[in-house]
Amino acid sequence: xxxxxxxxxxxxxxxxxxxxxxxxxxxxxxxxxxxxxxxxxxxxxxxxxxxxxxxxxxxxxxxxxxxxxxxxxxxxxxxxxxxxxxxxxxxxxxxxxxxxxxxxxxxxxxxxxxxxxxxxxxxxxxxxxxxxxxxxxxxxxxxxxxxxxxxxxxxxxxxxxxxxxxxxxxxxxxxxxxxxxxxxxxxxxxxxxxxxxxxxxxxxxxxxxxxxxxxxxxxxxxxxxxxxxxxxxxxxxxxxxxxxxxxxxxxxxxxxxxxxxxxxxxxxxxxxxxxxxxxxxxxxxxxxxxxxxxxxxxxxxxxxxxxxxxxxxxxxxxxxxxxxxxxxxxxxxxxxxxxxxxxxxxxxxxxxxxxxxxxxxxxxxxxxxxxxxxxxxxxxxxxxxxxxxxxxxxxxxx
Numbered sequence: 001x002x003x004x005x006x007x008x009x010x011x012x013x014x015x016x017x018x019x020x021x022x023x024x025x026x027x028x029x030x031x032x033x034x035x036x037x038x039x040x041x042x043x044x045x046x047x048x049x050x051x052x053x054x055x056x057x058x059x060x061x062x063x064x065x066x067x068x069x070x071x072x073x074x075x076x077x078x079x080x081x082x083x084x085x086x087x088x089x090x091x092x093x094x095x096x097x098x099x100x101x102x103x104x105x106x107x108x109x110x111x112x113x114x115x116x117x118x119x120x121x122x123x124x125x126x127x128x129x130x131x132x133x134x135x136x137x138x139x140x141x142x143x144x145x146x147x148x149x150x151x152x153x154x155x156x157x158x159x160x161x162x163x164x165x166x167x168x169x170x171x172x173x174x175x176x177x178x179x180x181x182x183x184x185x186x187x188x189x190x191x192x193x194x195x196x197x198x199x200x201x202x203x204x205x206x207x208x209x210x211x212x213x214x215x216x217x218x219x220x221x222x223x224x225x226x227x228x229x230x231x232x233x234x235x236x237x238x239x240x241x242x243x244x245x246x247x248x249x250x251x252x253x254x255x256x257x258x259x260x261x262x263x264x265x266x267x268x269x270x271x272x273x274x275x276x277x278x279x280x281x282x283x284x285x286x287x288x289x290x291x292x293x294x295x296x297x298x299x300x301x302x303x304x305x306x307x308x309x310x311x312x313x314x315x316x317x318x319x320x321x322x323x324x325x326x327x328x329x330x331x332x333x334x335x336x337x338x339x340x341x342x343x344x345x346x347x348x349x350x351x352x353x354x355x356x357x358x359x360x361x362x363x364x365x366x367x368x369x370x371x372x373x374x375x376x377x378x379x380x381x382x383x384x385x386x387x388x389x390x391x392x393x394x395x396x397x398x
Contacts, residue, residue, distance in 0.1 A: 050133040051087045051384065053077050056140050057105055057122040058113045060094035065279045066225065066251040068307050069160045072203050072376075073139055079377035088133070090126045102126075113254070116142060127152075135384050138178075144170060148177045154387040156181060156198070156380075162304050168192045179387060181380075183305040184326035190302065199383045202330075203305050204376030205367075209282075210314035212364050213290020219275075220244050220352065221292035221317070223285055223308045225251035226261040231298035231322075236268045238296060238349050245273050246296075247288045249280040290315035294355040297321035298348060306330050309337070313367040316360035320351045330371075336363045 053076070059067040062074035070091075077089045078098045087099035092108040095101055104122045112118040123143045130136060130152035137156045138147065147155040156179045161167060171180060172192055179198040182188035188197045220239050224230035232250060239246035252261045269276065277284060289295055295312035296319075303325030310330060312319050319337035321327045331337035335358065338351040 049085050049135070049384070049388075051080060051085055052126055052130070052133045052136045053080075053087060053089045053099070054123060054126045054136065054138045054140055054143055055089065055091040055095075057092045057108060057119055058110050059092070059108050061089065061091040061097065062095075062282075064094075065281055066253070068203075069139060071205075071307070072158075072160070075204060075206055075373045076137075076377060076380060079373050080381065083377060083381060085381070090122070092122070110253075134388060137380075137384075141167075141170065144174045144178055148174050154179060156383065156387070158201075159183060159187060159197075159304065162302065163187070163190050163192070168195075171195050179383070181383070184329050186302065186326045186329055187304045199379070201376060201379045201383070202371055203307055203310065204371050204373040205307070205310060205314060206373045207314060207368050210286060210311060210367075211290070212314075212316040212360070213286070213292075215291065215293060215317060215360055217247075217291030217293070218245070219292055220246045221249070221288050221295045221312075222246065223249045223289060223295065223311075224297075226257040226265055228260065228264075229299065229301040229303075231300045232265050233268055234298035234300075234345060234348070235296040236265065236274060237345060238298070238352065239273065240268075240270070241349050242352060243273075244293075244352075245275070247292065248274065248276045249285050249288050250276060250278060252278050286311070286315055289317050292317050294352055295319045296348075296352075297327065298345075299324060299327065300343070301325065303327060310367055310371045313337070313363040314371075316364045318355040318358040318360070318363055320348060320355045322348065332366050335359075336366045 053073060055061045055070060055073045059070045061070045063070040074097065077087055080087050081098045088102055089095065089097045089099040090102045093103045093106040094108060104125050109118050119140065119142050123140055123146065126136070127143065127146045127150065130150065133153055135153050135156065139158055139160065144157060158181045160183065172195055175195040180196065182197045182200045183203055185200055188200050191197055222232055222235035224232060226232060232248065235246060235248070252258055280288070289312050295308065295317050297306065297309055299322050301324070305326050309319050309321060309327065313336050319331055321331060321337060321339060322342040323339035324342045328339055331339060333339045338355045340348045340351050
């Protein structure tokens, strides 16, 4: 609690404070050349609340192209600094932040994505300094293993991904020691029995970095990775049926994505009507969406959040999406997009015309009111504050 000596605070159990209820749902670094890690990079001390944000090491923060988690970590970290918090960001070299940046890798080890021997030194370099912080917000998966075996400050972990069997097994084991945050109510409702969700905090974006577009391009847009969950081949078929041009900003980096592109998507793309851009920059993505008549989101899975839908609305573009996962939570059906029964491509195709008639100003207003970076930062700050209080009457998340 505030006012307690840092040494004494370090002796309390690591992770979840049992007397703290869930928050109601509210919508000078050490570097090594190449990929050789240094464990125990020095974190400088500073006044006020000390927060350690641990980003995954695989991409820079913010990312140069694809990287939804890294974009959220960047927005949250800079927002916390602007709000007066003392923040250290543990991320790979090339990251840009207003916080104190600490690195293990000079360049992001992207080619080793998912390799534990690469990720562990990065995460360990934060946890060995845990007693220097009042709270840790860990965005990695592997860090949960450390959170359950050591003492130290409370740990917050955002559930950036879906409930796979492997994720369910991990979070069931750590749920009583780590404060898990859902990014949508739908995701939180899908939590396995016994897995406590401390709060639901919707992802937020910097609205100033997402200016309203003109919609004058007249094309349809798809933004996402080459995977069956995102349904890029459905977007191709819808555009073909309507005879409208389609611009695709698609991520094809990993082996599975390349296979899906080669086997499923590429054979469906005809000449002339479909323009494909691989691994676009943030500005390229915004131009594609901002000039589009509508953005197509034919998801084929329970999307945990759907940042593309928020970004599309932020630049003023309506969305057509299958009504699964968090899509009904993110879009205002009939106002900022059209929601369609999952897997009904006929209904999806017919919804595009209605979507293009929606008010682009209302799309922008909805995004600003519900998914701004300020709103996200405020809600995380409220959770951090509650975790540091000595006691609070227990509440239940609705």
